[in-house]
Amino acid sequence: MTRLLEPLHFRNGLLSRNRIALAAMTNSQSHADGVLSDEELHWLALRSEGGFGIVATCAAHVSKNGQGWPGELGIFDDCHLPGLKRVAEDTRERGALPMVQIFHGGLRADRSVSGERPWSASEGAPNQDGSEGARAATAADIHGVICDFADAAARAHAAGMAGVEIHGAHGYLLTQFLSRVENRRNDGWGGSLENRARLMREVTRAIRCRVPASFLVGVRISPEDAGNARGLDLDENLQLARWLCEDGIDFLHLSLWDAFRNTLKRPAEHALTIFREVVPKDIPLFTAGKIWTREDAERVLDLGADVIALGRAAIINPEWPLGIADPGWQPQRPPVSATQLREWGLQPVFIDRMRLRENFVLEGS
Numbered sequence: 001m002t003r004l005l006e007p008l009h010f011r012n013g014l015l016s017r018n019r020i021a022l023a024a025m026t027n028s029q030s031h032a033d034g035v036l037s038d039e040e041l042h043w044l045a046l047r048s049e050g051g052f053g054i055v056a057t058c059a060a061h062v063s064k065n066g067q068g069w070p071g072e073l074g075i076f077d078d079c080h081l082p083g084l085k086r087v088a089e090d091t092r093e094r095g096a097l098p099m100v101q102i103f104h105g106g107l108r109a110d111r112s113v114s115g116e117r118p119w120s121a122s123e124g125a126p127n128q129d130g131s132e133g134a135r136a137a138t139a140a141d142i143h144g145v146i147c148d149f150a151d152a153a154a155r156a157h158a159a160g161m162a163g164v165e166i167h168g169a170h171g172y173l174l175t176q177f178l179s180r181v182e183n184r185r186n187d188g189w190g191g192s193l194e195n196r197a198r199l200m201r202e203v204t205r206a207i208r209c210r211v212p213a214s215f216l217v218g219v220r221i222s223p224e225d226a227g228n229a230r231g232l233d234l235d236e237n238l239q240l241a242r243w244l245c246e247d248g249i250d251f252l253h254l255s256l257w258d259a260f261r262n263t264l265k266r267p268a269e270h271a272l273t274i275f276r277e278v279v280p281k282d283i284p285l286f287t288a289g290k291i292w293t294r295e296d297a298e299r300v301l302d303l304g305a306d307v308i309a310l311g312r313a314a315i316i317n318p319e320w321p322l323g324i325a326d327p328g329w330q331p332q333r334p335p336v337s338a339t340q341l342r343e344w345g346l347q348p349v350f351i352d353r354m355r356l357r358e359n360f361v362l363e364g365s
């Protein structure tokens with residue numbers, strides 16, 4: 001049997017039936033007020049049914065003004081609790097651990113949906129259409145968002161979720177504070193690494209204080225620059241990882257985009273090897289990025305991951321974990337038709353998002 005299907009014991013006693021997670025994926029299928037829709041539940045349920053050990057929701061905004069896209073799941077208000085409860089119950093019934101990814105878009109929050117001017121570590125450049133960019137955070141914004149993250153985690157716990165993944169990757173608020181480029185503050189929240197990492201750490205600690213040890217708290221980070229994640233440094237992130245472990249995280253998720261490439265800063269070394277050296281053995285490392293086949297996933301475990309997270313492969317192979325139990329099984333690959341995507345739980349709004357990705361949806365379908 002493949003190691004991928006071996007159970008994973010978290011140090012708090014929780015058990016995942018295997019080492020395969022559904023990566024958080026924004027899918028725009030929630031209602032305009034952030035309340036879960038039946039369609040979003042169905043999208044997740046198909047993956048729980050398909051054997052994933054851990055099923056993460058899309059990034060869910062912890063503050064109303066942190067929303068990144070229309071149709072995004074919200075977790076900033078008690079009105080979201082019933083929907084979150086439905087996900088938690090349904091996912092558990094199908095044998096997977098339900099997890100919510102919690103986030104704030106910062107300067108990438110969408111003013112047209114939140115109705116507010118976005119804010120970030122520092123003031124942003126004007127937008128292309130000439131409108132004002134993000135404003136610099138006040139002390140009240142910073143303390144408020146720490147409370148919002150903690151409240152969101154408490155809501156996830158009350159809903160029956162197994163844990164939260166704090167979204168500290170991909171250039172959203174927490175990464176913007178960490179960034180050497182986007183954070184130009186000269187107070188206690190900017191300047192030194194200690195100051196730039198403070199928001200991510202304070203959020204982690206505030207959450208840890210609000211939820212019991214039986215509730216998983218993990219962080220997803222971008223180890224180096226990639227896409228919108230700018231101004232990051234591998235060695236700084238290694239120190240961040242050490243600190244987050246001290247702060248009580250239960251897992252660390254390295255978002256790599258390509259799990260088979262070595263790091264930019266140390267081209268002979270892989271991020272998993274480097275992070276494994278600083279992250280204690282009882283804190284699992286998750287990773288994602290271009291993992292498509294069982295062989296790919298096994299290679300990533302060999303590189304040092306404890307859990308592999310699937311994004312695009314899970315969109316078109318909702319039963320990937322059940323499939324790989326048969327060594328002869330081969331996952332489908334893109335492009336796929338819109339009709340097939342509908343069968344796999346994607347509504348037109350999500351399919352349209354996927355059309356923006358080259359060669360994913362069959363043209364004309």
Ligand SMILES: Cc1cc2nc3c(=O)[nH]c(=O)nc-3n(C[C@H](O)[C@H](O)[C@H](O)COP(=O)(O)O)c2cc1C
Binds near residue numbers: 288309311312
């Ligand atoms: C449609 C889509 C939406 C995504 N949304 C999120 C998100 O909400 N949060 C996040 O951390 N990553 C998000 N990602 C990144 C994935 O979690 C994953 O890290 C990335 O797609 C690489 O894995 P893959 O090669 O298996 O697709 C998204 C990716 C896709 C394709």
